[in-house]
Amino acid sequence: MRMMLSIWLVTLGFLATTSALDNGLALTPPMGWLSWERYRCITDCVNFPDECISENLFFRTAKLMATEGYLEAGYEYIIIDDCWLSKERDSEGRLQPDPDRFQVELKLFQIMYIQWGVDYIKVDGCNSNLEDMNTGYAEFGSYLNKTGRPIVYSCSLPFYQEISGMKVNYELVKNSCNCGATGPGHWNDPDMLLIGNYGLSYDQSKIQMAIWAILASPLIMSTELRDMKREYKDILQNKGVIAVNQDPLGIQGKKIYSKDDVQIWTRPVSPKVGDEYSYAVAIVSWRTDGYPYPVSVALQDIGLNNTNGYVFEDLYDSQATPQMLSPDSELNARVNPTGVVFFRATALDTSNPQLHL
Secondary structure, eight states: EEEOOOOOOOOOOOOOOOOHHHOOOSSSSEEEEESHHTTTTOTTTTTTTOOOSSSHHHHHHHHHHHHSSSSHOOOOOEEESOOBOSSSOTTSOOOOOTTTOOOGGGGGGGHHHHHHHHHHEOOOOOTEEEEEEEHHHHHHHHHHHHHSSSEEEOOHHHHHHHTTTOOOOOOHHHHHOOSSBBTTBBBBOOBBBBTTTSOHHHHHHHHHHHHHHTTTEEEEOOOOOOGOOHHHHHTTHHHHHHHTTTTOOOOOOEEEETEEEEEEEEEEEEEEEETTTEEEEEEEEOOOOOSSSEEEEGGGGGGGTTTTTTEETTTOOOOOOOOOEEHHHEEEEOOOOTTEEEEEEEEOTOOGGGOOO
């Protein structure tokens, strides 16, 4: 498993550069675990020894990721977020971790990020201004390139451009960062998975995993893996849903239907048959009626037009029998309140029997 560092609070003020990131990394959305949403900035290890930002937390999580199947499922990064720093730099002016909370492996943190063995860096824009950010993110990416070390670079520029009222410069983002715009090497990042954490029901957890898969977004968990209930662990490790997220085509899906508080999201995925893609199809209900809501829609009305039809598999119900549907067939589902039904629709090719049931 890779151990790496994510920098959350960084003030940017670099000079402009035109160098693209071009690091050959993140050809599919990154997957891992990050401390922020679950543990925020807890630094009191006396009163909260199991929750404070310390080496104990990260080593414990790394072990659980390896022994509980998360690493095998694809979650490879352990990301230290904010509040790991000492309040003082070392004698040579270098950043250093808090010596009381990071003792055993203090030797891991040496001189600069490259020499620390960092594999993933996230740069936020707190305490900075937009003018600096518009140049600083790109320059930081170019400096990472020049190190020769493969480091995934996640930046928050689109968020700050948007809240300032600017039009987001996605070309700048995708040429500078691995997270910020969608496609192989650069992914749209709506932030952490809260599945198994506080606030989300079981059905809502399935929605988040499905939408992150449709959007081809990084799957970065922020939860306590030690206390993970089986049903939430099954969502996070769902092979079919992860396969949609990690689809090599790297095409971001979108919402294509909205009526009566029900949405349908689709994403083109492999395999492709002629000019027609296979699809991931998420039917999401935001209704609160208290009963599963019936949904019926023709495939051709949501853009599924392969004349040979599709094999539909329910990604959250492994016991459901796959069904073959043609473009003029109705896709029928009953969706729980604030819940989702998630299908993979594999395009059939009459010339390739292996794509048939």
